Amino acid sequence: MPFLRRKQKTSFEGGGLVLFRDVQDAIRTEKVLKDAGYAVRLIAPPPELRKGCDLAVEINLVEQPSIERLLNQKDVAYVSIGPLKVGTSELLQIVKVTDFGRWVMVTAGNMKLTFDKDNGVIVNTSGGGCPDIPYLHAELLGKQLTEAPPPRDIGFTLCALMLGRALEECLTLQQGDSQP
Amino acid sequence: MMLIAGTIPIKDLPLIMGKVSEEGKYLVVDGYHIPCTQGTGAMIGAALVSNNYLKLKAPQVLIAGDTGRGTGSREIYEYLIQRVAELSPQVLALHYCLPDMALTRRLCGAIKGCSKKPVLIADAASMYAAKASGLAPEFDIFTPDATEMAFLADPDATHPAYINRHLFDTDITQVPRLAAAAYQNKSAANLLLVKGAIDYIVHDSDIVATITEPDVPALEAIGGTGDTITGLVSAFAYAGLKLHEAAIIAARANRMAGKFAQATPATKVRQIIDQFPAVFKEHLCQWSGVCFMEGENYNG
Numbered sequence: 001m002p003f004l005r006r007k008q009k010t011s012f013e014g015g016g017l018v019l020f021r022d023v024q025d026a027i028r029t030e031k032v033l034k035d036a037g038y039a040v041r042l043i044a045p046p047p048e049l050r051k052g053c054d055l056a057v058e059i060n061l062v063e064q065p066s067i068e069r070l071l072n073q074k075d076v077a078y079v080s081i082g083p084l085k086v087g088t089s090e091l092l093q094i095v096k097v098t099d100f101g102r103w104v105m106v107t108a109g110n111m112k113l114t115f116d117k118d119n120g121v122i123v124n125t126s127g128g129g130c131p132d133i134p135y136l137h138a139e140l141l142g143k144q145l146t147e148a149p150p151p152r153d154i155g156f157t158l159c160a161l162m163l164g165r166a167l168e169e170c171l172t173l174q175q176g177d178s179q180p
Numbered sequence: 181m182m183l184i185a186g187t188i189p190i191k192d193l194p195l196i197m198g199k200v201s202e203e204g205k206y207l208v209v210d211g212y213h214i215p216c217t218q219g220t221g222a223m224i225g226a227a228l229v230s231n232n233y234l235k236l237k238a239p240q241v242l243i244a245g246d247t248g249r250g251t252g253s254r255e256i257y258e259y260l261i262q263r264v265a266e267l268s269p270q271v272l273a274l275h276y277c278l279p280d281m282a283l284t285r286r287l288c289g290a291i292k293g294c295s296k297k298p299v300l301i302a303d304a305a306s307m308y309a310a311k312a313s314g315l316a317p318e319f320d321i322f323t324p325d326a327t328e329m330a331f332l333a334d335p336d337a338t339h340p341a342y343i344n345r346h347l348f349d350t351d352i353t354q355v356p357r358l359a360a361a362a363y364q365n366k367s368a369a370n371l372l373l374v375k376g377a378i379d380y381i382v383h384d385s386d387i388v389a390t391i392t393e394p395d396v397p398a399l400e401a402i403g404g405t406g407d408t409i410t411g412l413v414s415a416f417a418y419a420g421l422k423l424h425e426a427a428i429i430a431a432r433a434n435r436m437a438g439k440f441a442q443a444t445p446a447t448k449v450r451q452i453i454d455q456f457p458a459v460f461k462e463h464l465c466q467w468s469g470v471c472f473m474e475g476e477n478y479n480g
Contacts (some may be wrong), residue, residue, distance in 0.1 A: 011285075011312070103444070129307065131187040134217060135247040158308075158339045
């Protein structure tokens, strides 16, 4: 007699959480994100993170920037997006600057962006590990800092968010240098 | 078989599995031309050059197009979950992908079905997913940079963007402390090759070796020079060297290629990869004992 096979239950561990004031917003968010192809699920938020309603949407934390962008485009109300794990540190805000003489490298989190001080052209990006990073590398290289597409607009992941931070700092440095 | 799996930044590239070769400045897999640039392309390029030099079979690669939405990443995970036991590669190197903890968990389960456990190597977001899902000890080699080392040391972080800022502030000389924390949290692979101004080879919290020469600071700025190290260590592991020896040679060769290329922060990774044959010819015998005449196989 053949064994009966159970259909394998699809598992999901995203590590990120969207919090809401209102249950209806959580349900709408789940639909918006699922329709856009994101893996998500409705869960009860941990008590320490609860902000209003007792329903939240679990997301893949790495996709936080693109999910924020989509929810803002769709005008969905949410309170915050962040890590599900209680005790996780805040999103990194600080950057490091390395002067190579003619070139400057800015490090934000796991991402680095290097530009030529003489002409403001991006000569390299490095670091990271998400699939949009090689794509952004190709999109940014050879472009002026001021004309480069912001990674936060065309990227999808936390790596892209960090690369965007590095680009913003490079722009600040360049503008500082060009002021009399 | 040596198998490299990772995404390529070409949106419509389908899932492809095949032997990689070179055609001009491109890598070729099943008729598709792949750029040898930052990411999986640079890793494959370094591994291919190394295997060619050692007269080993060219790497098999499992690639899919993905520019960030994760579709190609999930295709790679699912293919491996279904087929890895049948393929039973000797070396399996996982690279750029959208990190997915549940799929990583299923993949590690599927790998247990291999006839012999492969040497399991993870870099980039495959390493993030392995750590975040608590499966790091099942891996043989991780190749983090200094920030990623801080991520491995932070027990609560699931991505390097969310590491404790005090850990981010630490410099490369703090790697031994961070590595000890990572091993204590079970967030490290059996061997760590930490890439930076000082390269550290760490095994179970012990610093096996440090490599500082030649000193080529520009390498840190060049996109893909971390990927080439992972390609090199994968190739030397496939050649049968002990893993710590493979890691030491990979770190030395990458630095030396930077020196040979007279690297600046504006150098492109392809220029570094192009130097590997000359580096091997001049130094590999002395570094490793891997000495043979041209036309002779590494394995005799």
